[in-house]
Amino acid sequence: MATVAVPLGRESQPRTSLWREAARRFTKHRLAMIGTVMLTVMVLGVVAGPFVYRVPINEIDFKAKLKGPTMAHPLGTDDLGQDVLARMMYGGRISLAVGIASMLIAITLGVLIGATAGHVGGTVDHTLMRITDLFISLPGLPLLLLIIYLFRDSLKKTFGPEAGVFLLIVAVIGGLRWMLVARLVRAQFLSLREKEFVEAARGLGARPVRQVWRHILPNALGPVIVAATIDVAAAIIAESSLSFLGLGFPPDIPSWGRILYDAKDNLDFAPHWALFPGTAIFLTVLSINYIGDGLRDALDPRKVLHH
Amino acid sequence: MDEHGIRELIGEVKRGRLTRRAFVRTMVGLGLTAPMAAQMLASSGVAQAQPKPAPFAPTKRGGGGQLKMLWWQAPTLLNPHFATGTKDQDGSRVFYEPLAAFDPEGNMLPILAAEIPSVQNGGVAKDGRSVTWKLKPNVSWHDGKPFTADDLVFNWEYSADPATAALTSGSYRDIERVEKVTPHTVKLHFKSPTPFWFDAFCGARGMIIPKHLFETYKGDKSREAPTNLKPVGTGPYRFVDFRPGDVVRGEMNPAYHMPNRPFFDQIEMKGGGDAPSAARAVLQTGEYDWAWNLQVGDDILRRLEQGGKGRVHMAQGGSCEHIQLNQSDPWREVDGEKSSAKTTHPFLTDLAVRQALNVLVDRAAIHEQLYGRLGQATANILNGPPRFRSPNLKWEFNVEKANQILDAAGWKRGADGIRAKDGKRLKMLFQTSTNAERQKTQAIIKQAAARAGIEIELKSVVASVFFGSDVANPDTYGKFGADIQMYTNGPNAPDPQYYMLNFVSWEITSKENKWQGRNTVRWRSEEYDKLFRAAASEMDPARRAALFIRMNDLVIQNVITIPIIWRNVTAGGSTRLKGADVSGWDSNIWNLASWYREA
Numbered sequence: 005m006a007t008v009a010v011p012l013g014r015e016s017q018p019r020t021s022l023w024r025e026a027a028r029r030f031t032k033h034r035l036a037m038i039g040t041v042m043l044t045v046m047v048l049g050v051v052a053g054p055f056v057y058r059v060p061i062n063e064i065d066f067k068a069k070l071k072g073p074t075m076a077h078p079l080g081t082d083d084l085g086q087d088v089l090a091r092m093m094y095g096g097r098i099s100l101a102v103g104i105a106s107m108l109i110a111i112t113l114g115v116l117i118g119a120t121a122g123h124v125g126g127t128v129d130h131t132l133m134r135i136t137d138l139f140i141s142l143p144g145l146p147l148l149l150l151i152i153y154l155f156r157d158s159l160k161k162t163f164g165p166e167a168g169v170f171l172l173i174v175a176v177i178g179g180l181r182w183m184l185v186a187r188l189v190r191a192q193f194l195s196l197r198e199k200e201f202v203e204a205a206r207g208l209g210a211r212p213v214r215q216v217w218r219h220i221l222p223n224a225l226g227p228v229i230v231a232a233t234i235d236v237a238a239a240i241i242a243e244s245s246l247s248f249l250g251l252g253f254p255p256d257i258p259s260w261g262r263i264l265y266d267a268k269d270n271l272d273f274a275p276h277w278a279l280f281p282g283t284a285i286f287l288t289v290l291s292i293n294y295i296g297d298g299l300r301d302a303l304d305p306r307k308v309l310h311h
Numbered sequence: 312m313d314e315h316g317i318r319e320l321i322g323e324v325k326r327g328r329l330t331r332r333a334f335v336r337t338m339v340g341l342g343l344t345a346p347m348a349a350q351m352l353a354s355s356g357v358a359q360a361q362p363k364p365a366p367f368a369p370t371k372r373g374g375g376g377q378l379k380m381l382w383w384q385a386p387t388l389l390n391p392h393f394a395t396g397t398k399d400q401d402g403s404r405v406f407y408e409p410l411a412a413f414d415p416e417g418n419m420l421p422i423l424a425a426e427i428p429s430v431q432n433g434g435v436a437k438d439g440r441s442v443t444w445k446l447k448p449n450v451s452w453h454d455g456k457p458f459t460a461d462d463l464v465f466n467w468e469y470s471a472d473p474a475t476a477a478l479t480s481g482s483y484r485d486i487e488r489v490e491k492v493t494p495h496t497v498k499l500h501f502k503s504p505t506p507f508w509f510d511a512f513c514g515a516r517g518m519i520i521p522k523h524l525f526e527t528y529k530g531d532k533s534r535e536a537p538t539n540l541k542p543v544g545t546g547p548y549r550f551v552d553f554r555p556g557d558v559v560r561g562e563m564n565p566a567y568h569m570p571n572r573p574f575f576d577q578i579e580m581k582g583g584g585d586a587p588s589a590a591r592a593v594l595q596t597g598e599y600d601w602a603w604n605l606q607v608g609d610d611i612l613r614r615l616e617q618g619g620k621g622r623v624h625m626a627q628g629g630s631c632e633h634i635q636l637n638q639s640d641p642w643r644e645v646d647g648e649k650s651s652a653k654t655t656h657p658f659l660t661d662l663a664v665r666q667a668l669n670v671l672v673d674r675a676a677i678h679e680q681l682y683g684r685l686g687q688a689t690a691n692i693l694n695g696p697p698r699f700r701s702p703n704l705k706w707e708f709n710v711e712k713a714n715q716i717l718d719a720a721g722w723k724r725g726a727d728g729i730r731a732k733d734g735k736r737l738k739m740l741f742q743t744s745t746n747a748e749r750q751k752t753q754a755i756i757k758q759a760a761a762r763a764g765i766e767i768e769l770k771s772v773v774a775s776v777f778f779g780s781d782v783a784n785p786d787t788y789g790k791f792g793a794d795i796q797m798y799t800n801g802p803n804a805p806d807p808q809y810y811m812l813n814f815v816s817w818e819i820t821s822k823e824n825k826w827q828g829r830n831t832v833r834w835r836s837e838e839y840d841k842l843f844r845a846a847a848s849e850m851d852p853a854r855r856a857a858l859f860i861r862m863n864d865l866v867i868q869n870v871i872t873i874p875i876i877w878r879n880v881t882a883g884g885s886t887r888l889k890g891a892d893v894s895g896w897d898s899n900i901w902n903l904a905s906w907y908r909e910a
Contacts, residue, residue, distance in 0.1 A: 062754065062757075062758060063758075064754065064755060064758050066676060066679075066680050069680070083608070083751065084680075084751055084754055084755070153785065153786075165768050254768055254769045254770055254771075255745075255750045255753065255769050255770070255771040256750075256753070256754055256757060256769045266747065266750070268587075269587040269607070269608075269611055269747060270611070272614070273614065
């Protein structure tokens with residue numbers, strides 16, 4: 005038993021330096037840092053912005069319709085004379101929240117299912133993977149429509165129109181995007197569980213949960229994080245397409261996708277209206293992808309850093 | 312000029328002391344339009360002017376290539392008797408034809424009829440109890456079978472049979488009997504005097520389907536007929552291909568019954584997309600020749616027109632963009648049906664709430680900022696034909712007044728600023744179809760309502776679903792799963808009778824009639840029913856117009872619907888496309904056979 009205590013004590017030392025090493029690699033990744041700064045600015049803007057910039061999002065003023073950026077309206081106005089900046093800050097909260105929340109759902113589900121399948125193996129693996137296949141083969145949009153028709157009204161009644169639709173959309177988008185993550189995680193687990201360091205841990209008596217949590221999972225995280233960043237972007241876009249179909253948030257809730265949709269017919273003479281939310285979506289997705297890139301490089305211990 | 316004065320003038324024309332033209336000019340001077348004046352004479356038994364034949368240049372049939380049209384709400388079936396909305400009517404109209412069509416002036420033009428019946432030629436009985444139609448001889452269906460009086464008898468039986476559940480039944484069920492006089496003459500016997508004898512077999516609801524293909528699919532089996540999706544008609548183009556909700560294709564009918572027509576070899580009616588992209592495809596890029604129903608902001612249309620590739624075609628009709636205030640409860644399910652006529656709405660049954668809503672609609676802003684030349688603000692649900700338009704009502708926008716009405720009725724503001732009474736909060740769901748102009752209208756109304764302590768939640772449903780004919784879909788306007796809803800409808804014949812069925816109690820939409828009833832607002836008024844029945848058999852045109860005006864006033868004074876914009880029929884056409892002559896009283900393609908393209 006005494007022999008076990010020694011390597012365990014040693015283990016904590018390299019682990020902290022592993023994380024520190026990761027942080028060092030991440031900060032050295034220039035694009036990742038740019039992404040982090042951009043995303044932080046964006047998040048701060050939509051969270052704190054409305055407290056500073058107190059223009060209402062739905063004040064109709066036909067005298068000021070379709071005006072480009074001015075002092076009164078820094079990002080211009082839409083065709084009802086509503087302030088685009090105020091609407092974008094409000095809509096950004098929704099778009100970012102939808103993106104991040106559905107990503108979390110997708111990742112959590114994916115990791116759970118993938119890890120279970122990969123680690124337990126056998127019949128469990130078989131069953132879970134067939135379920136995954138089943139979900140992959142489901143036609144996304146029709147299913148989405150069905151779920152929304154079935155549950156929209158009851159959710160709206162319980163949580164109100166905005167929160168209800170938010171929960172529904174997040175659950176549906178998240179619930180339909182975990183399959184890729186599950187397969188990635190399973191594949192990682194299958195190869196990692198046979199690796200020497202896992203065998204060593206197993207030989208030292210580590211229980212399955214500890215093997216997974218401490219040894220396998222951290223090493224499998226790279227691809228998961230990349231998948232997560234893609235999911236955030238996909239969720240923001242999925243929400244926009246739902247708004248397109250009239251199934252997302254009510255039409256007067258200005259999520260970024262919605263603003264873009266409203267603006268598209270006026271693109272040729274009021275480009276500012278589409279340009280700002282379009283840029284916001286673009287920058288957000290881009291910076292999240294960069295951050296994902298940086299994280300993958302930072303977390304992959306085999307990666308040789310070029311500087 | 313009053314009822315009496317008009318009647319005297321009509322008498323003068325009859326006696327030959329006043330010319331038709333002078334009469335029409337007098338009426339126009341009074342603010343009526345020429346077509347209406349013409350109609351007044353027609354329904355008073357004065358011979359119609361010969362409508363001017365449209366100029367038509369082609370000297371042979373075919374050779375015109377493809378005609379590409381955009382219907383951004385795509386047809387879902389091609390049986391005119393089941394058409395919900397103009398999209399299905401128009402899809403069917405490519406292949407099927409009525410006896411007569413209505414031109415922009417409101418005149419009747421014979422299509423499958425040899426001539427238009429009138430009192431003079433003995434076609435219309437003086438007592439209004441029968442009308443005799445002479446059919447064109449030598450017309451054949453696309454499969455070669457002859458078109459005869461039997462087909463007309465069959466169409467009446469088919470549509471009037473309640474088991475068929477035809478949407479055109481309103482036009483046919485008051486016919487007592489359709490009698491085959493000769494193989495090419497039919498006589499319609501009406502149950503009562505019928506001033507609107509040009510309803511059945513005319514215009515958008517008058518298309519005739521072949522007996523030999525639908526005979527076995529009458530009644531309960533009506534929806535199973537393969538020909539519901541593969542039409543065999545008499546029209547200028549015959550069927551090639553149909554994908555519901557997507558595209559309708561046809562090709563030239565080499566045996567068409569009008570000389571040198573049609574011009575085009577193929578025709579395509581493409582569905583999907585939305586109004587702005589349709590406008591762009593015709594006016595700006597010129598990819599398509601025709602686009603139906605350009606419900607697009609006037610600002611945008613004007614800019615697109617500047618390219619010179621196409622222009623906006625407009626015609627005044629009677630269509631009205633309006634808000635319906637649900638009289639049943641959309642939130643309670645009774646016998647498997649929400650918005651059941653057996654329920655009453657928790658607060659929209661309160662006249663004060665409805666009156667308040669009526670003054671919260673800023674029609675001036677909606678007209679000036681959104682619709683422009685495409686329509687005008689109106690207080691009436693019945694705007695055309697003009698002699699049926701009420702001069703008695705005015706609209707106003709007054710938030711202050713709305714507040715006063717609600718205060719007086721005991722609706723008190725709660726802590727959140729929303730009014731409530733007896734535990735019921737003034738919170739309503741407002742649905743309409745997805746369309747930029749409609750969403751803007753919603754936003755304008757929502758903001759005004761908020762100032763009066765009414766909370767409105769907006770919902771937009773994609774047009775193909777909202778106007779869809781799928782009875783399983785909860786989001787159609789017929790199901791009305793909201794407190795208030797907005798869309799456009801209007802009389803699509805130069806007579807308001809069919810349109811005003813929208814408020815009679817026997818047309819209330821319900822599960823029983825597969826949500827096909829015309830009274831979607833589910834209002835029930837004995838007074839209205841009585842007025843309608845009187846108008847339906849009133850042969851005196853002036854008295855009949857007065858009855859319709861009273862019906863309009865009754866609906867508006869009770870604020871069952873809130874009219875917003877009296878919309879013109881608008882479409883987009885390529886500048887090279889000739890012969891298209893938009894009518895406010897019939898389908899866009901009422902004279903499709905005469906369309907051609909200039910080189």
